[in-house]
Every structure is written in C-alpha cells, then in structure tokens.
Amino acid sequence: MSESKQRYIGQARPRIDGPKKLSGEARYAADHHLPDMTYAYGVFSTIASGRINDIDTSAAEAMPGVIDIFHHDRFPSLHRSPDNFANGTKVDEPRLPFEDDRIYYAGQFVAMVVAESFEQARAAAYEVQVSYRPDTPITRLDEALEQHKPTPDEGSRHERGNPDSAWKKAPRRIEAVYNTAMETHNPMEMHASTAAWDGQSGRLVLYESTQGVVFTRNTIARMFGLLQDKVEVKAPFIGSGFGGKLFVWPHAVAACAATRSLGRPVQLMVPRAQMFTTTGHRPATRQTLKLATDNDGRLQAVIHDSVNSTSMLADVPELCGRCTKSLYACDNLRVSHATVPMNCGTPTAMRAPGAAPGLFALESAMDEMAEAVDMDPVAFRLRNYTERDGSQDLPFSSIHLKQALEEGARRFGWEKRTAKPGSMREGDEILGWGVAACNWEALKVDAKAQVTLQADGRVLVSCATQDIGTGTYTVIAQGAAEALGVPIESIDVELGDSRYIYGPLSGGSWVTASILPAVAQAARAAVEELKGYAIARGGPFESRKKDDLSFENGALGVKGGEMLSVAEILQARRLANAVGEASTSGELGKAYSYRSFGAHFVEVRWDPGISRLRVSRILSAIDVGKVVNPRTAANQVEGAVAMGLGMALFEHTEFDQASGLPVNNDYAEYLVPTHADFPDMEVMFLHYPDYNFTSEGARGVGEIGTTGLAGAVVNAIYHATGKRIRDIPIRLEQLMVDDLAATG
Ligand code: MOS
Numbered sequence: 001m002s003e004s005k006q007r008y009i010g011q012a013r014p015r016i017d018g019p020k021k022l023s024g025e026a027r028y029a030a031d032h033h034l035p036d037m038t039y040a041y042g043v044f045s046t047i048a049s050g051r052i053n054d055i056d057t058s059a060a061e062a063m064p065g066v067i068d069i070f071h072h073d074r075f076p077s078l079h080r081s082p083d084n085f086a087n088g089t090k091v092d093e094p095r096l097p098f099e100d101d102r103i104y105y106a107g108q109f110v111a112m113v114v115a116e117s118f119e120q121a122r123a124a125a126y127e128v129q130v131s132y133r134p135d136t137p138i139t140r141l142d143e144a145l146e147q148h149k150p151t152p153d154e155g156s157r158h159e160r161g162n163p164d165s166a167w168k169k170a171p172r173r174i175e176a177v178y179n180t181a182m183e184t185h186n187p188m189e190m191h192a193s194t195a196a197w198d199g200q201s202g203r204l205v206l207y208e209s210t211q212g213v214v215f216t217r218n219t220i221a222r223m224f225g226l227l228q229d230k231v232e233v234k235a236p237f238i239g240s241g242f243g244g245k246l247f248v249w250p251h252a253v254a255a256c257a258a259t260r261s262l263g264r265p266v267q268l269m270v271p272r273a274q275m276f277t278t279t280g281h282r283p284a285t286r287q288t289l290k291l292a293t294d295n296d297g298r299l300q301a302v303i304h305d306s307v308n309s310t311s312m313l314a315d316v317p318e319l320c321g322r323c324t325k326s327l328y329a330c331d332n333l334r335v336s337h338a339t340v341p342m343n344c345g346t347p348t349a350m351r352a353p354g355a356a357p358g359l360f361a362l363e364s365a366m367d368e369m370a371e372a373v374d375m376d377p378v379a380f381r382l383r384n385y386t387e388r389d390g391s392q393d394l395p396f397s398s399i400h401l402k403q404a405l406e407e408g409a410r411r412f413g414w415e416k417r418t419a420k421p422g423s424m425r426e427g428d429e430i431l432g433w434g435v436a437a438c439n440w441e442a443l444k445v446d447a448k449a450q451v452t453l454q455a456d457g458r459v460l461v462s463c464a465t466q467d468i469g470t471g472t473y474t475v476i477a478q479g480a481a482e483a484l485g486v487p488i489e490s491i492d493v494e495l496g497d498s499r500y501i502y503g504p505l506s507g508g509s510w511v512t513a514s515i516l517p518a519v520a521q522a523a524r525a526a527v528e529e530l531k532g533y534a535i536a537r538g539g540p541f542e543s544r545k546k547d548d549l550s551f552e553n554g555a556l557g558v559k560g561g562e563m564l565s566v567a568e569i570l571q572a573r574r575l576a577n578a579v580g581e582a583s584t585s586g587e588l589g590k591a592y593s594y595r596s597f598g599a600h601f602v603e604v605r606w607d608p609g610i611s612r613l614r615v616s617r618i619l620s621a622i623d624v625g626k627v628v629n630p631r632t633a634a635n636q637v638e639g640a641v642a643m644g645l646g647m648a649l650f651e652h653t654e655f656d657q658a659s660g661l662p663v664n665n666d667y668a669e670y671l672v673p674t675h676a677d678f679p680d681m682e683v684m685f686l687h688y689p690d691y692n693f694t695s696e697g698a699r700g701v702g703e704i705g706t707t708g709l710a711g712a713v714v715n716a717i718y719h720a721t722g723k724r725i726r727d728i729p730i731r732l733e734q735l736m737v738d739d740l741a742a743t744g
Contacts, residue, residue, distance in 0.1 A: 008478040008488055009516075009696065012631035016493065017237070017473045026237040029209040030192035034265040037194075038067055040258055041121035042251070043111035043128045044274055045103045048137035048343040048660025049312075052101040055111055056129040063127060065120030068262060071111040071128075072098045076257045081222040081248070088218045088505075090247045092280055093346045094314050096223070097250035097257075103132065104312040105345045106661045107277025109250050114258055114266060137343035137660030141179075141284040141309045150307045150338035153317035158325045158391050161332030163290075167301035170292030174368045177288050178361035179727040180710075181652035182309065184281040184670065185350045189239020190272060191279050193255035196265035204260070205232045208252055211241040212505035214464050217498040219248045220256055236496035238468045238506075242643070243349035244280045245468070246507050251278070276665035280348035281653055283308040283318050283339075285357045289365035297373040297383050299330040304362060310339040311346040318347070319354030323439040323707065324362045326593065329386035343660050349507065351643055352703035355440055356710070360647065360728065363436035363711030367718065376419065377435050377715065378409050381599075389593030397592035397692035398699075400623040401437060404599040404686060408621030409435070411684060412601040421722035429605040432720025436602075438708035442594035442625070442690070442699040443510035445586035448502040449518035451480060451526040453578040455570040457554065459484060459491045459526075461519060465503030465511055466496040470702055471632030472511055478628060479516045479696070483523035486554040501581060509596075509700035510586075512628055516696045518584040525580025527551045533578060534569045592692050596699045598622040600641070600712040603679075606720040611736050615645060615713060618681045620705060625690035626697035634683040637705035641681060644709025645673045652729050 020026040057069045075098040081089050097109050111128050115121035138144050167173055187209075194207040204226065210216045213233040221231045238245065255268040270279055290303040306320035321335025350356075370380035385402055388395050409415070417433045418424055424431040452460040461480045467473045473493045481488040494500065504514050531549050534541040534556055541549060541558070548558050557563035570577065588594055603617035620637055627633045650671035654663040664670045683705075689697025714725050721735055 006482060008481040009628050010626065011478065011629065013474055013478060013488065013629050015471055015474045015632065016477050017467065028189050028237050028239055029194055029207045029235065030267060030269050032194040032207045034194065034196055037265040037267055038114050038116060038262065039118040039121045040112050040114045040255060040266050040268040041118070041125040042109050042274065043113065043125045043130065044277070045106055045108040045110050046661065047103055047132045047134040048106040048139065050103050050132050050134035052103065052110060053131040053133050059129065060113060060124040060127040063120065063124040065116035066124045067114045067116065069111060069113050069128065070098060070258060072101050076261055078223050078253065078257060079225055081219045088215050089222055090215055091219055092247040092249055092348045097254045105277060105343050107274050107345065109254060109278065112254050112258065114262060139342060139655040139657050139660045141286060141340070141342065144309055144340040144342040145307065148340050150340045151315050153337040153339065156317060156319050157336045158321065159334040160390065163301045163303045163332040163334040166332035167290050167292045167303060170300040171295050172373050173290065173292035174365060174372050175290045176365060176368060176726055177286065178364060180285045180357040180360060180647065181729055182281055182284040183350060183647060183651040184276050184653045185242040185244040186275055186667065186670065187240035187242060187244065190275055191245065191249060191251055191270040192268065193252045194265065194267045195255040195259040197259040197263065199263055203230050203232070204256060206252065206256060207234050209238050209245055210235045211238065211245045211466065211468050211507055213466060213496055213498040214502060215505055216248055216252065220252070223253060224256060224260065233498040234496060235466050238466060240469045242351045243353060243507065246349055246505060249279045272667070273665045276653060276662045276670065277345050280346065282350035282353065283310060283316065283347040285318055285320055287320050287358070287361040289361050291365050291369045293369060293373050297375045297380055299328055299384050301332040302328070302330045304335045306358070307338040307340055309342050309344065309347070311344055312341050314346045315339045316347045318357060320358030320361065322354045323359055325391040326389040326595070327362070327437060327439050328384040330390065333390065344655065351640065352440060352706040355707040356644065356647060359436065359439060359708040360710040360714070363708050364714050364726065367434070367715040368724065378405050378414060381405055381437060392593050394591065394593040397594045398625060398688055398690035399597055400686045400688050401597040401599070404597055404621035404623050408599045408601050408619055408684060412619045414601065421719055428609055429607050430720045432604045432606060432716040432718065434602045434712045434715030434719055436600050436708035436711035436715060438598040438600060438704050440509060440596050440704040440707055442513065442596050442693055443508040444513045444588060444694065445504045445510050446584070447504050447514040447518040448581065448583045449515060449522040450501045451519065451522040451580045453526050453530055453566045455567045455576060457490060457565060457567055459486060460494065461491060462494040462500045463503035463515065464498050464500040465515060466506050468506045470636060471629060472506070474632055475512050475628050476515060476519055479519040480523050483520040484527070484554070485552055490554065509702035509704065513694050513698050513700045514586060516628070516698060517694055518582045520695065521582030521584065522580045525582055526578050527580070529580055530556060530566060530569060530578035533573045533575060538573060540564050540569055540572050589692065594693050596624045596704050598704055600709050602712040602716040604713065604716040604720050606735065611732055613717070613732065613735065615679045617679050619684060621684045621686060622701070622704060623686040623688060624701045624704060625688065625693060625699035627685045627687060627701070628696070628698050630685060633685065633701045636701045637683045638681060640703065640705025641709055642673050642678060644706045645677065645713065648710035648713035648728050648730060649673070650729050
C-alpha cells in the first residue's frame with residue numbers, strides 16, 4: 001500500500017497497553033501469587049573468589065516458616081543447556097546454580113531458603129552461615145590485564161587493506177586509548193521467577209521477567225530434561241530489560257528446581273543489590289584507536305583494537321568495532337576484540353552492546369582527527385561519508401547519514417559554532433557543542449503471527465514475542481489495523497506466552513521489523529479464510545468466487561454491493577472465527593548491507609567558577625527507515641539517549657579492590673540520569689522507508705539512540721573546556737585540573 005494511504009502505520013499512537021499498566025491490571029512476574037505458593041530468597045557469596053568451606057543451615061532451619069534450604073550439597077541434579085542461538089537455547093551464565101563449591105564472583109548464589117512467606121525466607125537467609133576459603137580477587141580491568149593475556153575473539157576480527165603500514169605512512173594521524181566503565185542495567189522491574197511444577201502432568205509453568213519466552217522455555221526444558229511442550233513461560237508485561245533479560249540467569253533455574261523438588265509453587269525475586277552481580281552487565285572496555293588521513297582529511301587508516309572485562313566463567317566479547325568497520329570510507333582498516341577475565345558475574349548484552357562503548361571511542365577519535373586536520377567535525381564526517389559497507393563490499397540498503405548530519409546541524413544551529421575551544425560564552429558559562437554519528441545494524445529474524453477474526457467483530461493478534469516496554473503491543477495493533485482496514489480500537493494483542501505461535505526474542509531492535517510482515521500476512525490469510533467460508537455452501541456469497549469479494553472496514557462483500565460483517569458471515573456458517581497464520585523468514589537479500597544511521601548534536605554548559613557541568617540541549621537526527629509509531633519511537637530514542645548520558649556522565653559499577661564486593665549496588669549510589677539531568681531534547685526522524693529491508697520499510701529503533709551519544713557529550717565538553725576526556729564516566733576533577741595528563 002502506498003504510504004499516503006496508510007491510516008495506522010506511521011501514526012503517533014498512545015500505547016494500547018497503557019491503561020492496563022496505569023490501573024495495575026498488568027501483572028509482572030512477581031505479581032503472580034499462586035495457591036499454596038512458597039517464597040525463596042537467595043544467600044549470596046560475600047567473597048569474590050575462592051571456595052565454600054562449610055554451610056551451616058541449622059539456625060536458619062529452626063526459624064519460623066522455613067521449608068527447605070538448598071545449596072551445592074543439596075540441590076537437584078540438572079543438565080547444562082546447549083548454547084545454541086540458532087536453536088533458541090541460550091544461557092547467560094554457563095555454570096548451573098549450586099553446581100559445586102567454587103566462587104567466581106561476589107553475589108553468586110551459594111544457598112537458597114524456601115519458606116512460607118517472603119519475609120520468613122529472607123530472615124532465614126540472613127542466618128545461613130557460610131564460611132569460605134577466599135582467594136585474592138581481580139576486581140578491575142587494568143588488574144585483569146596485568147594478570148592475564150587477553151583472549152582474542154577471532155570470529156569478530158575484521159581487516160582490510162594494510163592498516164598498520166597505511167597509518168604509519170599517512171601525513172596526519174592520531175592515536176588514543178579510551179576507557180569505558182562497567183555499567184549495569186537496572187530495569188525498574190527486578191528479575192523475578194514464579195515457578196509452578198505440576199507433578200501429575202509433569203508440566204512446569206514459569207512466570208519470568210524475560211525478553212524471550214521461547215528462548216527461556218527451550219533452555220529450561222533442556223536443563224530439566226523436559227519436552228518443550230511441557231514447559232510454559234509467560235511474560236505478558238516486562239518492566240524493561242535492556243539486554244539483561246535476554247537469556248536465562250541462575251535465579252530462574254533455581255526457582256524451577258525448587259518447585260520441582262518441593263511440589264509447591266516457588267517465587268524467587270532477585271534483590272536489587274544482586275541485580276548488580278548475578279544478572280549481567282556491560283563490561284569495562286579499553287579501546288585503542290589509530291586514525292590517519294591525507295592532507296584533505298580523507299581517512300587513510302582506521303585501527304580499532306579493544307579488550308573488555310569478562311567473568312571467570314565465559315568469554316563474552318563486547319564488539320566495540322561492530323560499527324567502526326563500515327561507518328566511514330576507508331580502505332585500510334582493522335577492528336579486533338579480546339576479553340580478559342576478572343571476578344565479576346558474566347557480562348551480557350546491554351543496550352547497543354559493542355556499539356555504545358565502541359562509538360564513544362570512534363566518534364571521540366573522529367573529533368580528535370578533525371581537529372588534527374583543522375576541519376569542522378560535521379564537515380570531517382561528511383568528507384568520509386560512504387554509501388558502501390566496506391567490510392562487506394556492499395551498498396547500504398538505505399542510508400541517510402548525510403541528511404542526519406546536514407539537517408541535524410541546520411536545526412541545531414551548528415553554523416553559529418565557533419571552532420576554538422572555550423570560545424562560546426554566555427554569562428558565567430562556557431558553551432560546548434559536540435557532534436557524533438550513531439549507527440546500529442538493521443536486524444531481522446524469523447517470526448510468526450496469528451490473526452483471529454472473531455464473531456464479535458474484534459480481531460485478536462497473538463504470538464510468542466513480548467513487549468518489553470518498547471511499544472510492541474501498539475505497533476502490532478497498528479500493523480493489523482492497517483492490513484485489515486479496521487479501527488485500531490477493535491484489535492486485541494496478546495503476547496508473552498510461549499504457548500502462542502512462535503515469536504522473536506525482544507532484542508537487537510529487531511522485533512518491529514521482524515513481526516510486522518508476519519502480522520500483515522496473517523491478517524490477509526485470515527481474510528482469505530473468511531472469504532472461503534463466505535463462498536462455501538451455506539455461506540452468504542455461495543455463488544461467488546473469492547476474487548469477487550473484498551474486505552473493507554471490517555466487512556466482506558462484492559464491490560459496490562452488500563457488505564456483510566465478519567459476525568454475519570461466521571454466524572451463517574456457525575463458526576467461531578476465521579484464523580490466519582503467517583511465517584516470515586529473517587533472511588535478508590544478499591545485495592545490500594543493512595544498517596541504521598543518525599547523528600547526535602549536544603550542547604553542554606561548563607561553569608568554571610563553580611565547576612558545574614550540565615548537558616543543556618540535545619538534538620538527535622535518526623534514520624531508521626519507516627517510523628511505524630513516532631510517539632513510541634521518539635520515546636525509545638529519548639530513553640536510549642538517557643542511557644548514553646548515563647554512560648558519559650554517571651554510570652560505573654565499582655568493586656571494592658580488596659574484597660571484590662560491589663560498592664554502589666543500589667539506585668542511591670549507582671548514578672543514572674534523573675529528570676533534572678535530562679536536557680531539552682528533540683528527536684528528529686528522517687522518514688526514509690527502507691523497502692530493500694522489509695515490506696513495511698521499518699528498521700527498528702530501540703538501540704541506535706544509545707550509540708554515539710557519549711562521544712557527542714565528550715566532544716561537546718572538549719569544545720567547552722579544551723579538555724579531552726578519554727575515560728568515562730567523566731569525573732569533574734578531570735575538568736578542574738589544568739594538566740589533564742595528570743589525571744589518568
Ligand atoms: Mo538488546 S541489548 O538486544 O536487549
């Protein structure tokens with residue numbers, strides 16, 4: 001359908017699930033209180049490395065309400081899950097909970113008390129006495145690098161041309177090392193599992209706060225040796241995940257094991273403090289950037305080598321070079337990744353994994369390089385603009401980075417910028433203006449959808465994807481309303497139940513792009529089924545052919561003739577509904593490289609008299625193809641920008657160097673941007689549908705806003721202060737001293 005005729009796709013719509021969330025009708029994983037339910041509470045390691053000596057549960061066992069206490073000597077034997085993304089099985093921490101007496105990180109589950117109430121379980125958990133044989137932990141990336149040789153991630157390495165020799169030969173070059181801190185995703189809704197084993201039927205039901213009900217079902221089934229059909233995972237509402245809820249963490253396994261052992265439902269919530277230890281994080285990175293240009297500012301070499309912290313249990317590379325390899329034109333280029341272990345929980349994807357820290361470094365280096373060739377930062381990026389992905393030697397399916405930079409600059413007022421650092425003053429404050437590109441893969445995965453036309457006139461769309469807070473319910477309703485030509489108010493959407501037809505994991509910003517084609521096809525299939533009923537014997541259009549009939553405004557009929565409602569047709573045949581299903585492939589055409597683009601423009605205000613730094617204005621020009629819902633999409637970019645601000649200014653998960661215990665493991669001390677920190681912000685979508693990518697032209701919008709933002713902030717700070725910050729989050733003392741080299 002031509003764009004101008006679209007009534008729902010492309011319209012700013014409020015969330016259809018909003019009223020349920022506001023009224024409390026929406027229930028989250030820990031809101032399910034099942035009959036005869038028990039409550040579990042973890043006992044968490046207070047050392048970061050070593051072994052358990054002894055666990056004394058006698059005092060805890062004697063406490064009121066205590067039912068059982070699990071630990072490594074008393075835990076059901078389980079199986080490890082295969083780690084196979086293609087098959088939909090994946091764990092974040094490969095070790096099974098309570099597998100042995102070894103401690104790899106502070107906050108690791110060492111025991112779990114199950115009691116009649118949450119309070120009883122928690123009180124008893126505090127009385128479980130664990131003694132340890134501690135080893136000296138490794139608590140920081142630099143310490144890890146002193147003690148271990150990094151393990152390269154060969155699969156993600158990319159090299160073309162002769163980057164090292166080209167860098168050496170080029171007339172202008174820079175080299176710099178950038179460090180980003182460990183960050184921890186802290187969605188409002190903490191991880192929680194409510195698990196119920198039914199011994200009679202051998203079925204397990206799990207209410208889990210997860211970004212993937214199907215992945216969780218598949219993985220839990222493998223661990224417990226059950227058929228997939230014997231496991232149901234439900235997550236109709238999720239209080240965000242940001243990547244921290246993509247895969248299975250130990251608490252979910254522990255809750256399922258406990259319910260199967262005890263024969264009663266078990267609820268286990270991860271306390272906020274352990275959201276900093278045992279449910280993943282974005283690792284710390286150290287990135288070396290070497291850029292070189294000719295005398296006209298054309299990139300001759302780009303080298304981006306990075307290493308990140310990981311746990312003792314798994315090598316999880318943070319792919320900092322994932323954007324670097326194709327964002328700008330350059331024939332001599334290398335990106336490489338490596339990991340080095342320390343005593344922390346296992347890292348995982350955190351919003352725009354790799355791209356967020358990677359573009360901080362690359363876009364900082366681009367700013368440094370622009371200055372080295374005496375070019376305006378926008379002009380420098382435009383000089384190195386390319387419409388071909390050099391890493392695959394393919395054209396981009398659709399790229400409007402040029403427009404993002406040019407139109408964004410115009411709207412921001414960039415022409416008023418004076419180049420010299422510290423040259424833009426307003427009263428006591430010095431203004432700094434910075435720019436950075438943003439970039440993310442356009443991803444698409446297999447998806448299915450089911451559309452049911454019901455006799456009461458309502459339409460039900462269902463599948464086993466989930467809405468993690470991004471607006472998936474609403475976007476699916478828009479897609480179905482568009483395909484059927486019925487009011488959006490008549491659409492119901494049900495998601496977040498592994499029993500529904502297959503739906504994708506909510507990750508990678510791929511759900512909208514993946515699911516909309518399936519929804520549209522399933523809607524058309526449902527109409528076809530309805531037409532079949534209408535023309536069959538006893539149907540109201542018995543003598544007609546399917547092609548004679550058209551479906552308009554929720555009614556079926558011969559063009560220009562009598563239109564009958566869905567209800568009338570179904571009733572004539574005594575049918576409950578007409579159902580359509582569709583299955584779409586995630587496979588993409590081989591002729592293109594698929595990515596999204598954009599540019600952030602940031603204004604900071606630095607008041608040197610009182611050492612106050614504020615980010616005062618942000619404009620983000622975003623090129624994500626068709627924007628299905630500008631309202632929820634803008635909300636995604638704003639939230640992603642807030643996370644980028646957190647990365648630049650605040651977020652840093654720190655461990656005590658002696659004990660390896662987390663230091664700032666709550667919302668009071670782990671700093672994130674508040675409303676007061678959030679500037680005047682404008683999201684500017686460029687609206688170029690990408691029909692090379694999908695039939696709807698939408699590329700997905702969840703993660704891209706986080707990329708590049710920290711670079712734009714740091715570049716703006718440089719413009720205000722003349723101080724180049726290469727370690728984030730920034731600390732004010734880095735701006736207060738004159739000799740920056742002294743701060744490290
Ligand atoms: Mo995203 S980091 O794939 O939830």
